[in-house]
Amino acid sequence: MTQFHLHLVSDSTGETLQSMTKAALVQFEGVAPIEHVWTLTRTVRQLDDILDSIEQKPGLVLYTLVNKEMRDVLEKGCQKLNVSCSSVLDPVLAAFSSFLGQEIQQLPGRQHILDQNYFGRIEALNYTMAHDDGQMSEGLNEADIVLVGVSRTSKTPTSFYLAHRGFKTANVPIVPAIPLPQELFSLSNPIVVGLTTSPERLSEIRKNRLLSLHETVDTDYVDRERIKEEVIMARKICTRESWPIIDVSRRSVEETAAQIITLFTKRQEQAGVR
Template sequence: MTEFHLHLVSDSTGETLQSMTKAALVQFEGASPIEHVWTLTRTVRQLDDILESIVKKPGLVLYTLVNKEMRDILEMGCQRVGVPCVSVLDPVLTAFSNFLGQEMRRLPGRQHMLDKNYFGRIEALNFTMAHDDGQMPEDLYEAEIVLVGVSRTSKTPTSFYLAHRGYKTANVPIVPSIPLPPALFRLSRKTMVVGLTTSPDRLSEIRKNRLLSLNQKVDTDYVDRERIKDEVIFARKLCTKEGWPVIDVSRRSVEETAAQIITLHNRRREEAR
């Protein structure tokens, strides 16, 4: 295990830096950063505190600062300490500037302004909270995406991830003994229904762990592999009959599942044009 100090300096929320860092670090086995995250860095006094910390705990410095004076102070301070200092967005900003023939405006936190897209994400999150686990099925026609699947196939976390991305998402559980809401079968093409599934063995383990976390008995039909196998087959047949695409989430993270759903959604939108 290689431990090292990693300073992430941002004039905004730091989400971009942390996401890029996470994506990069998975390529290095055994790398274990001790992260020092500095957000909303917009004054020289803040930079003084950051540089003091870098002196005490030297390591790689990554930053997203758009103000030239702030950038220069940070870079010179790191140079004095002898640590690498990298502006992670510079190559992307340069490419956009050259392609568009425009100079960047250097406005910190611009992507987090309270604009139409921001309020759209809030609306999507509110919708998803109200339509989780089959609630308010009469409003399904308002959804952009509806996820269906048997219990514990990551419908809820995937729905909320999609909502965070701005997609109004509902999810409906498939239980063989309980009829699905009629509204689900009357949706127009503007609403995409996607089935989520996983292997019966994996599903049994997930459900068993869920019951154990709730201090409940695990000797029930809910975790029985043969019963679960019947549930999974029933759900797959239903999706095939209705023409709903199915995604196997067995080896996918929520982010990967959501990315595939967004791809399907965008493809359908393009075909409708």
């Protein structure tokens, strides 16, 4: 593994910078950065301390600083230390500035202002927590998205990821011999999406779940033939109700959520056309 020091300097929480860095690093094999994360960097004195650390542990420096004076101090300091220093937002900001015909405003942390979108995400998270795993089925029509599927098909983590993106998301398990809530079949507002996976993978996931709880794995819950029947039953229900189905076997939660958002957006566009 190739190790190197990676300094991430932000004038806000650093979430944007860390997300972009993570997305870039997965494209490189055999690298293990030693991350030094510097958040809420808004004074030259803070930059002096950061530059001292960079001098002791030189490496790549990436930053999201919008204040010109702060940027100049960091860039000139890195130039003196002969270390690479790059602003990850410059190409994006330049593209927006050119397209919109507006100057870039130097307002650090503006994306975290407590605006309508912020409170919308909080409301979505509260709704999702209250409607996890089939709870409060009487409020399903208030959702933006309803996920259905057999046990251990990533319904809960996907629901909370979608909630973090601002979508009120409920999830309802499909369990043999237990009828689904009737409200699920007469929803007018949310899109219903079925999640599924291969019986083999589902069996292994369920075994690991039971082992983590120190419970026996000799049950129908992990039997592949029974699981196969569950998966087929769930698919039949989704097909009958014309609910789209996503196979999560080789998808991360983020990838599954992205496809669900695409389905949701298309549905909204179609509703708008009508």
